[in-house]
Amino acid sequence: MSKRHDAMHPGRRRFLQSTALGAAALPVAMLGAGAKAAEVGGIKLPAAILALQPVKSQVVPITDDERRARLAKAQELMGRHGMDAIYLDGGTTLDYYTGMRWWTSERLMGMLLPRSGDPVYITPAFERSRALEQIRFGHDVRTWQENESPYALIAQLMREHGASTGTLGIEEKVPFFRSTGIAAAMPQAKLAPATPVTAGCRAIKSPAELALMQVANNATLALYKAIWQSLEPGMTQQHIAAWVDAGYARMGLRGEASINVGTYTALPHGSREPQVIRDATPVMLDDGCYVEGYQSDITRTFTLGKASDQMKRVFDVVAKAQRAALAAAHPGAAMESVDAAARKVIVDAGYGPGYTYFSHRLGHGIGMDMHEWYYLVEGNPRKIEAGMCFSDEPGIYIPGEFGVRLEDDMHVGADGARWFTPQSPSIERPFG
Template sequence: MNTDDSVRADRRRFLKGSALGAAAIPLLGVGAAWASDTSAALPPSILALEPVAPRAVPITDAEREGRLRKAQQLMAEHGMDAVFMGGGSSLEYFTGMRWWVSERTTGMLLPKSGDPVYITPEFERERTLEQIAFGRKDVRTWQEFESPYALIADVLAEWHMATGTLGIEEQLRSATQFGIAAAAPHVKLVSATPVTAGCRAIKSPAELALMQLANDATLAVYHAVWKALQPGMTQQQISALVDAAYTRQGLRGDASVNVGAFTASPHGSPLPQHISEGTVIMLDDGCKVGGYQSDLTRTFVLGKASDKMKRVFDIVRRAQQAALKAAHPGATMESVDAAARKVIVDAGYGPGYKYFSHRLGHGIGMDMHEWYYLVQGNTRALETGMTFSDEPGIYLPGEFGVRLEDDMHITDDGARWFTPQSPSIEQPFG
């Protein structure tokens, strides 16, 4: 989950050129006549984008308090006396605190009943207090020469849990886990994923609304960039247009860009690439609105596509539709993958993972990749409120690849996409 996100982020940063301001494109040259002047205006399609961030309705403190109570209910069900989580998306999910993962331990210790205790370095006390938006502000601090792990052990002893069971949130650094184990040798450490995923995998209406905004924003960016593309552009120049488009919306987002034979690798390549008419182009990734992610892929051709490109696109499109139809409450997650994979294999692009080489989809929310996965072997049942990517693909080494990705959410009546399906390889936005 977190590792996948880091790898993808590193890949995006490597592929991207310099970021652009909202009003000018420096350094765009070959194949873009309007960019020969470093003060040239952005393309009209990008200038037409409007701010999105002001439309985002933040998650309320009342909803976060409800999340903590649900977490405590799940802790009781799974035999945990307390849970510790450090910096990262789970801490933000439950408390609203935005804290990075660091060797200096900061986090929340949540007991199975009652209010949490916050652990932080002494010099971070005031900044920690500023970010605690609700409930008791019980902050325990440690000096640089002291052990935060001993402090955590002391709080557990205070709660009469010195021989209890402590859930560890999965993004916590291993050094912190080992430190806690050494300081509290009689405490049993277990995975807190049944608690964190048990809460986070089911999205509330407020979360779904933020994800809808993020998906709408990414689709609008892709559409605007597609209108601005010209033969001869490099993937770095296209990424720069994406940056500028998100800046117009008041957001931060990314897109990996791959062209031609490089699209036959699901995550592409950093090697130099130039777009040309009749060549397959793939845009992937998304943005974050109010802390919630989108993840979309569009595959298209400028100008005329070959008959084979059109045929492969149509197969992938039908596979994506089959997955959506198969996704409903009670269906197993592997059955959704199987529905899409059957369409591709039956069309001659099999067996198994030969040409559709990855799982159908992943959970998505505050992290781009989170629980659970639509993949063979996962017999977990879908539930109302879960959200996933739906991203089948066919990858033909040495030729091209086609992937279509839209995010979907599970309702009582089945699955629904946040964004409309791409209609064709030559007119990807209709």
């Protein structure tokens, strides 16, 4: 249930703000000997973490042919939705279509994709050579100097495509100051959300995308199991931070995890307060990693040693709700119906009404961004389509006592939904 809405945004969910490591935000090559050492930052790495192995051999990157098909689908959707072109900033969607990994700043760098023909890239003049290093689709690169308006350049491109009075779709993550600048430069044109195109492509995952997400989910679950096997009462969040960074580094990945203990598990996104692992106290471990840009998001709630009867009961109710959501997620089902299926189990067990104890939506779309289209939430009648992926994460949170959330990502096929990872079997034995 990560708070992050963009691809591994550094610092957004780091549970250890004061650590000297911060390795999850760094390329593995920059970790030096830390990825192999038996100790990191003065914290000993347990055998289960040291046993984690690289996943590189399992990773098959997205091909250029698949990206060409994505561009073609985008242009088909643009025609269907009456758009003459769409504008994308640097970021996840540009990466999705082109493989370019260029993160936006106050300087406009992006791509204009017309309804027909090759994409056109707009970049600061001094960045042209760096952009050319990554461009693989089309050869038209337009540059602007620091004393020139990039918005005027976009307006010029629209005129060249005979669309100066047409409709330009704007990617939803383009900053407001940028979209208003574009609008001012082409007052006769209409600006519209490009979401029917961008989400229309990205929300439906290909087999290659599902394979990358499977590797990411497997890696996160393997790391969580290694952490659970190694925890001892008295350990702190600093221990887990070191293990997470080193564990993902050993697998050749980057990722994060939040850990919350005891009464803090009753807060869906936990707390930054220092916490210590205690025997027979609930522990909630959440977040994920990314593989070739594709995300995982898994939550496990467990105890070290014996759990109380109340904890076991709550766990069992949440597990039943998670299974009900999985069964309800199939092509043609309304997205709100999946939330309703899980919520009914929880309310019928006495943890209601509504959002009283299950205080958030059932799930979110997931893919290249950890949170993306669409949401499994009351009030969303959109129909599920084959190829969509969501988190399935019901929870019960009892203020001042404890909370339980179980989260696995699921992908929807023609015959229904399946989890990428096996459901947690019990609060005392979360990995069987």
